[in-house]
Amino acid sequence: MAREPAFWHRPRSWQSRLLSPLSMLYGSVAARRMQQPGIDAGLPVICVGNFHVGGAGKTPTVLALTDLLRGIGETPVVLSRGYGGRLPGPVLVDPAAHTAADVGDEPLMMAARVPVIVSRARAEGVGLVKAQGATVILMDDGFQNPSINKDLALIVIDGARGLGNEQVFPAGPLRAPLPPQLARTDALLVIGSGEAGARVASTVSAAGKPVFAATLRPDPQAVEALQGGPLLAFAGIGDPSRFFRTLRAAGLDVRRERAFADHHPYSTDEIAELAEQAKREGLTLVTTEKDLARLRGSKAARADLAIAAFPVTLQFADPHALCALVAQRLNVRNV
Incomplete structure (x- = not known):
């Protein structure tokens, strides 16, 4: 996926006006598609999605919901399209056997903590999800995909970025016009301020939907380990600047930044260049867990190269309120 164009985050740009006819066509098709009927999975389905393309924190939200669901006695299994992976599935992700090139970087990263089924056609993965003993399906993305009916659609946005210029792709980042998306939204989660x-x-909130807040908290051990020296931080995620801000907010000395496109497949030359710059300037290489998952097993990975991961976890501001909503939807489904 290419990096987002800057004009997506500028109001009334000439680029957006030029692309508005294409956006009208794309938005019309996307809105009609969202209204198509889906299958009943036979289990409660919680979908973690976005209104827009790119990242906003879906993966840490899925992992935080995994912990929340386990805390109320449920057995969640994640269902993902496996963006960037070559396997169409359905397949159970095995971190010991698969690489990001097989199943995608996000499923590979999540599979260390929760069973993950990758299925390019999401509805075809439901049977394998059930075979893992799931009591709840956690859909990673797929909000605009109508193939499976959702019991709870939780939309995630980044507090600093919001929805950009609020235009539909390609004039802006929205995957479909906001009104039909809002109509199918059950709750919003805003990460950061x-x-x-x-x-x-x-x-x-004006549409009568609950709004929740959350923050990304860095792993204390990772912070302590990286406090000793200056850093060269690199990331190929939806919003690399958020990663750099998180490092600095933790009090770390980020001297250099390198931003790549979301799901970027690092080449041997790119990693060698980063390593050479870090060595030349006396810097420690640091990246996200998702980027490190993508590097493992790739040709760009080198056994002699030290790259530190910087894990973060999502903390809900009011986990009890969110838990109550989740439990209510599960109870309604099971009545």
Whole structure:
């Protein structure tokens, strides 16, 4: 996936106006597709999605919901399309046998903590999810995909970025016009703070939907290990700047930044260049867990190269309120 164009985050740009006819066509098709009927999975389905393309924190949200669901006695299994992987599935992700090139970086990373089924056609993966003893299906993305009916659609946005210019792709980042997406939204989760996120929260709240807040918290051991020296931070995620901000907010000395596109497949030359720069300037290489998962098993990975991961976990501001909503949807489904 290419990096987002800057004009997506500028209001009333000439690029957006030029692309608006294409956006109208794309948005019309996307809105009609969302209204198509889906299958009943036979289990409660919680979908963690976005209104827009790119990342906003879906993966840490899925992992946090995994812990929340286990805390109320449920057995969640994640169902993912496996973006970036070559295997069409359905397949149970095995971190010992698969690479990111097989199943995608996010499923590979999550599989260390929760069973993950990758299926390019999501509905075809339901049977394998059930075979793992699931009591709840956690869908990683797929909000706009109508193939499976959802019992709870939780939309995730980044508080600092919000929805950009709020235009539909390709004039902006929205995957479909906002009204049909909002109609199918059950709750919003805003990660971090910012005026852009507050505007979206206000819109969702005005529509009568609950809004929750969360923050990304770095792993204390990772922070301690990286406090000793200056860093060269690199990331190929939906919003690399958020990663760099998180490092600095933890008090770490980030001297250099390198941003790549989301799911970027690192080449041998790119990693060698990063390693050479780090060595030349006396810096420690650090990246996200997702990037490190993508590097493992790739040709770019080198046994002699030390790259530190910087794990983060999502913390809900009011986990009890979110847990109550989840439990209510599960109970309604099981009645």
